[in-house]
Amino acid sequence: MTKIIEYVRLYFRLVGAGVRAQMQYRFAFIMRIVGMVAAYTGTAVTMWIMLYQFKELGKWNFYELLFLFALAVLSWGFCIILFFHFRSLDTYIVNGTFDRFLVRPINPFFHFMAMKFDIGAAGQFIFSILVFIWVSNAIDIHWQFGKILFLLGAIIGGILVQGGLLVFISAIAFWTTKSERFYWVVMYPARNLTNYPLAIYPKFVQWVTAFVVPFGFVNYFPAAVILDKDTPYFSSYIGYFTPLVGIVFFVIAYYVWMLGLSRYKSAGS
Amino acid sequence: MAIIEVEHLNKEFKIAKRETGFVGALKSVVNRQFVTKEAVKDISFSIEKGEMVGYIGPNGAGKSTTIKMLTGILVPSNGSIIVNGIVPYEKRKENAKNIGVVFGQRTQLWWDLPTIESFELLKEIYRVPDARYKENMNTFSDILGLGEFLNTPVRQLSLGQRMRADIAASLLHDPEILFLDEPTIGLDVVAKEKMREFIQEINKLRDVTVILTTHDMEDIEKLCKRMILIDHGQKVYDGDIAAVKSRFGKMRTLIVDVEENGVDLHVSNGELMKEEGNRKWIRFNRDDFSASDVISQITQTHNITDLTVEEPEIESIISRIYQEGFTKEEVPVKV
Numbered sequence: 001m002t003k004i005i006e007y008v009r010l011y012f013r014l015v016g017a018g019v020r021a022q023m024q025y026r027f028a029f030i031m032r033i034v035g036m037v038a039a040y041t042g043t044a045v046t047m048w049i050m051l052y053q054f055k056e057l058g059k060w061n062f063y064e065l066l067f068l069f070a071l072a073v074l075s076w077g078f079c080i081i082l083f084f085h086f087r088s089l090d091t092y093i094v095n096g097t098f099d100r101f102l103v104r105p106i107n108p109f110f111h112f113m114a115m116k117f118d119i120g121a122a123g124q125f126i127f128s129i130l131v132f133i134w135v136s137n138a139i140d141i142h143w144q145f146g147k148i149l150f151l152l153g154a155i156i157g158g159i160l161v162q163g164g165l166l167v168f169i170s171a172i173a174f175w176t177t178k179s180e181r182f183y184w185v186v187m188y189p190a191r192n193l194t195n196y197p198l199a200i201y202p203k204f205v206q207w208v209t210a211f212v213v214p215f216g217f218v219n220y221f222p223a224a225v226i227l228d229k230d231t232p233y234f235s236s237y238i239g240y241f242t243p244l245v246g247i248v249f250f251v252i253a254y255y256v257w258m259l260g261l262s263r264y265k266s267a268g269s
Numbered sequence: 270m271a272i273i274e275v276e277h278l279n280k281e282f283k284i285a286k287r288e289t290g291f292v293g294a295l296k297s298v299v300n301r302q303f304v305t306k307e308a309v310k311d312i313s314f315s316i317e318k319g320e321m322v323g324y325i326g327p328n329g330a331g332k333s334t335t336i337k338m339l340t341g342i343l344v345p346s347n348g349s350i351i352v353n354g355i356v357p358y359e360k361r362k363e364n365a366k367n368i369g370v371v372f373g374q375r376t377q378l379w380w381d382l383p384t385i386e387s388f389e390l391l392k393e394i395y396r397v398p399d400a401r402y403k404e405n406m407n408t409f410s411d412i413l414g415l416g417e418f419l420n421t422p423v424r425q426l427s428l429g430q431r432m433r434a435d436i437a438a439s440l441l442h443d444p445e446i447l448f449l450d451e452p453t454i455g456l457d458v459v460a461k462e463k464m465r466e467f468i469q470e471i472n473k474l475r476d477v478t479v480i481l482t483t484h485d486m487e488d489i490e491k492l493c494k495r496m497i498l499i500d501h502g503q504k505v506y507d508g509d510i511a512a513v514k515s516r517f518g519k520m521r522t523l524i525v526d527v528e529e530n531g532v533d534l535h536v537s538n539g540e541l542m543k544e545e546g547n548r549k550w551i552r553f554n555r556d557d558f559s560a561s562d563v564i565s566q567i568t569q570t571h572n573i574t575d576l577t578v579e580e581p582e583i584e585s586i587i588s589r590i591y592q593e594g595f596t597k598e599e600v601p602v603k604v
């Protein structure tokens with residue numbers, strides 16, 4: 001227990017340093033936030049134009065679609081803060097700077113994760129919170145205690161699913177040295193797919209996003225519970241499993257990463 | 270009891286064979302062939318507490334691989350390592366508390382932050398008690414002059430300052446053993462000298478065991494009594510530096526440019542090794558003649574337009590040792 005407290009304390013010390021380091025480049029920092037808000041607003045406008053024509057998409061109307069999108073953006077924001085450093089693991093391995101994490105008396109996964117705390121994700125928060133407020137008013141979502149609790153669980157699950165995938169992709173670098181391309185092959189499509197309700201996709205795609213790369217749990221399943229929507233092919237209770245799916249997926253990703261680390265230690269780079 | 274005990278250490282790497290050309294590249298994607306490379310072959314040595322040992326060899330000889338195994342970064346393929354009573358790759362974290370590591374080419378400091386922040390973060394990572402931290406910071410500031418740049422971001426430090434900060438950072442948690450991988454690389458003469466003085470002082474003051482890899486013969490001469498020389502992953506020599514120096518370190522090479530074209534240069538006190546146009550390389554023994562003896566002999570018959578005197582480089586000494594070898598009578602090899 002004291003060990004956990006020590007690690008939490010150390011995490012905030014390391015993360016604080018990371019934030020101060022980023023603040024050294026203030027202009028870039030602010031531009032990133034502005035850029036993110038602009039980019040997400042752009043996607044939202046596209047949705048609006050599309051829905052203006054079709055009225056609804058897979059039985060989801062414009063506001064519901066926006067809610068679905070904002071939920072993914074919010075947990076992605078947290079995910080960037082906590083886990084985005086893993087995207088640069090391959091650069092560390094190529095440059096030989098990863099060794100530094102192995103000569104220190106702490107868990108290398110933890111150490112690597114705590115090296116960067118990407119506060120640039122403020123853009124994601126600004127966008128998603130504004131959308132939540134707007135949508136809640138427009139379609140009368142009543143936020144009682146149970147619903148808020150469910151939303152929190154869904155966000156945590158979403159963070160862990162997306163973070164787990166980032167960790168998983170980064171671990172590939174222990175075998176292949178380069179992992180950036182996997183990000184574009186797996187992460188990017190998965191995130192784009194979940195901009196829309198999975199109900200519009202073929203059964204096979206839905207099945208994959210539920211059980212293989214469980215991005216359905218990032219927003220579609222939990223949003224369906226909150227908005228009381230049908231989830232064809234799946235039980236309507238599936239959204240309640242979000243936190244559990246997140247934890248399981250992340251734990252698997254962690255062990256794959258550790259396996260990669262032991263491969264690195266015996267093979268070098 | 271020895272603080273570092275290495276026996277029959279082996280490290281093999283499997284390297285994917287790359288074929289040239291488009292067809293070759295395709296072939297290696299479909300059917301990857303691996304070649305096994307032995308980076309370290311059957312190396313054994315033991316190092317006592319407080320020793321300063323130079324671990325040297327040409328590029329690719331296996332120095333870094335050995336250091337990585339000693340620090341717990343890499344797992345050996347074969348053989349045993351015990352560092353301070355611990356097997357490094359089995360108890361990596363515990364081993365990390367006992368050792369300090371400096372990689373000359375890569376800083377361990379937080380690049381974008383004022384230097385002092387790196388020290389404070391390392392204090393947390395290694396859980397150095399407050400009092401001890403203050404004490405160490407005072408000592409290091411005195412000897413290394415850290416005070417002048419503690420508030421400067423690491424990325425703005427000069428290489429010399431950065432190296433001083435790096436070495437202080439590696440000693441913050443009072444390690445028993447210090448691994449220095451090319452600690453003077455890229456430094457100017459003054460900075461090198463300062464660095465050596467500090468290493469010496471720390472070794473004396475705290476009885477820290479130092480293992481040092483370098484390409485600079487002067488580092489070894491000034492710091493170490495003993496050197497372990499490796500080449501192609503194998504130990505070539507382990508023992509006294511004085512013996513190596515007296516045998517191989519006394520040769521100097523004089524490089525002169527003479528004014529006239531196509532001269533046949535003969536010097537009685539040196540040996541002409543190589544010539545390229547007007548430039549001649551002459552090797553002489555420092556014990557027998559001084560450089561000025563050799564130069565004055567040449568100036569009697571030729572006009573010299575330019576000259577330099579070269580000390581033997583570690584590489585050339587190593588290759589000579591490798592070629593000629595040491596017989597046991599000449600230099601006892603420590604086992």
